[in-house]
Amino acid sequence: MEQFLKLLSENGRAGQSEDLSRLLFYMDGMNRQLDAVRQELQTVRVQLAQAQDTPQKTVLQGMVDGLQNKVRQAQEKLDGLREKIMQCAANAVEGFKRVGVTALDKAVSAMGIHKTLEAVQQNISGSLADARKNIEKIETLGHELRSVGGHLKNAGRAVTGRVTLTL
Numbered sequence: 206m207e208q209f210l211k212l213l214s215e216n217g218r219a220g221q222s223e224d225l226s227r228l229l230f231y232m233d234g235m236n237r238q239l240d241a242v243r244q245e246l247q248t249v250r251v252q253l254a255q256a257q258d259t260p261q262k263t264v265l266q267g268m269v270d271g272l273q274n275k276v277r278q279a280q281e282k283l284d285g286l287r288e289k290i291m292q293c294a295a296n297a298v299e300g301f302k303r304v305g306v307t308a309l310d311k312a313v314s315a316m317g318i319h320k321t322l323e324a325v326q327q328n329i330s331g332s333l334a335d336a337r338k339n340i341e342k343i344e345t346l347g348h349e350l351r352s353v354g355g356h357l358k359n360a361g362r363a364v365t366g367r368v369t370l371t372l
Contacts, residue, residue, distance in 0.1 A: 206229070206290075206291060206294050208294075208298050209225075209294035209295075209297055209298050209309075209312070210222050210225060210226060212297070212298065212301055212309060213225070213309055213313070216306050216309060218309060218310075218313065221313045221318065224318045225290075225313075225316070225318055228290075228318055228321060228325070229290075231325060232283060232286065232287060232325075235279075235283055235325075236280075236283065239276055239279060239280050239283070242272070242276050242336075243273075243276055246269055246272055246273055246276070249265075249269055249343075250266075250269055253265055253266055253269065265343060268339050268342060268343060271339070272336070272339055275335065275336075279328070282328075286321065289316070290316055293312045293315050293316050294312065296308075296312060297309055297311070297312030297313075300312070
């Protein structure tokens with residue numbers, strides 16, 4: 206990839222080199238974010254495993270499963286895109302050795318960097334919106350679970366003749 210970027214810069218295609226570098230930077234950032242999401246989901250999964258079986262727990266597990274599937278799909282798309290870019294770059298370097306600058310132009314065109322950047326932005330926006338909705342649902346269920354827990358504690362206190370707490 207470094208050789209391809211260098212060839213672009215040296216042959217009057219610095220703009221394409223910058224765009225490709227920016228795309229690779231965004232992709233690395235997305236990988237880090239996906240790793241962080243996977244770790245958070247694993248933490249939630251451990252916490253759910255320790256919780257009592259309730260209908261809310263089942264709903265939360267389903268939501269976590271759904272988020273994990275979305276993260277996996279996003280990672281697969283990202284890996285596929287990275288592979289395509291790497292293959293195009295390798296082909297361009299080889300082609301440059303044989304036919305010159307036109308191989309660079311063909312590779313840049315095949316990568317569709319601008320379209321890819323736009324698609325990445327749209328996918329990120331859509332994924333963030335979906336994640337926000339799921340997080341809001343999880344927070345709502347968490348509040349409901351705490352409320353139910355408080356009411357159960359008060360029921361237990363009432364049964365034992367102790368003073369109930371104000372919720």
